Amino acid sequence: MKNILSFIYGLxxxxxxPFCFQTFAQETIQIANPQPSVIVxxxxxxxxxxxxRVQPQTGQPNQEAVQPxxxxxxxxxxxxxxxxxxxxxxxxxxxxxxxxxxxxYATWAEDALAFDLYYNFKSSFMFQLIANLHAHxxxxxKESFSTKSFxxxxxxxxxxxDKFAPFFGGGFGFYFPSAxxxxxATSNTPKDSGSKSVFGVNAFAGLDLDLSNRFSISFMAHLxxxxxxxxxxxxxxxxxxxxxxxxxxxxx
Numbered sequence: 001m002k003n004i005l006s007f008i009y010g011l012x013x014x015x016x017x018p019f020c021f022q023t024f025a026q027e028t029i030q031i032a033n034p035q036p037s038v039i040v041x042x043x044x045x046x047x048x049x050x051x052x053r054v055q056p057q058t059g060q061p062n063q064e065a066v067q068p069x070x071x072x073x074x075x076x077x078x079x080x081x082x083x084x085x086x087x088x089x090x091x092x093x094x095x096x097x098x099x100x101x102x103x104x105y106a107t108w109a110e111d112a113l114a115f116d117l118y119y120n121f122k123s124s125f126m127f128q129l130i131a132n133l134h135a136h137x138x139x140x141x142k143e144s145f146s147t148k149s150f151x152x153x154x155x156x157x158x159x160x161x162d163k164f165a166p167f168f169g170g171g172f173g174f175y176f177p178s179a180x181x182x183x184x185a186t187s188n189t190p191k192d193s194g195s196k197s198v199f200g201v202n203a204f205a206g207l208d209l210d211l212s213n214r215f216s217i218s219f220m221a222h223l224x225x226x227x228x229x230x231x232x233x234x235x236x237x238x239x240x241x242x243x244x245x246x247x248x249x250x251x252x
Contacts, residue, residue, distance in 0.1 A: 086122050090120070091118075092119050094248065095115065096115050097113070098111060098113060099241055101241050102241060108145045114134065114136050114245075117132070130154070130155045130169065131150075131151070131152045132222070135149075142190050143180055143181055146179075147178070148176040150173055151175075151200070153171020155167050156169055164209055165207070165208040170204065172202070173224075176197050206221060215251065218246070218247040220244075222243045222245060223240065226240075
């Protein structure tokens with residue numbers, strides 16, 4: 001009888017032992033290697049369970065919580081407000097320099113100093129509206145030539161290099177030339193032609209130097225060509241004059 005009980009006890013140990021050892025081994029593996037975790041899932045083919053490895057969770061942030069940052073393509077067109085990007089758009093300046101007479105004007109007077117009044121309006125990064133007002137009188141012996149003018153033009157920058165900006169431009173305007181001329185070889189008394197109003201053209205070129213937020217200076221050559229003015233009982237007034245000027249500007 002004792003031998004029979006011992007035999008039954010041995011069979012129980014043989015049948016239960018592998019299951020106990022398998023459970024103990026799985027618990028040991030999970031404790032030693034918590035990541036990745038191991039899950040035992042029973043299936044029809046393996047009633048004892050199938051081992052499924054679960055990938056460890058990473059510390060990456062939730063992709064849904066991260067808001068994408070819009071990227072503007074480099075070749076896209078963006079609107080630029082000139083009121084904020086161009087800075088101070090109005091400039092007034094007083095030009096002073098030398099005036100040179102050409103044509104018939106040079107026969108009645110000689111070159112002299114000249115003073116001009118300028119106004120610039122910055123309409124864009126490249127173009128400006130420029131207005132000029134001046135009144136000059138030149139004399140030679142008893143003869144003289146005088147002119148008044150109000151003219152406007154378009155000023156275009158060629159490029160920007162640091163604080164320097166070369167420019168050129170041109171436009172139209174109204175001119176009021178007059179002369180006192182000796183018309184007779186037998187008389188030394190000059191005759192006044194009177195002031196005549198004519199249309200004319202002008203062209204200029206120069207260099208801008210930006211000094212500060214409020215001040216700038218220009219070095220320019222300004223050519224004026226009034227159209228010929230007809231005078232009763234006298235020869236017409238014709239000629240041109242050019243000025244080399246330094247123009248300090250105040251910006252506002």
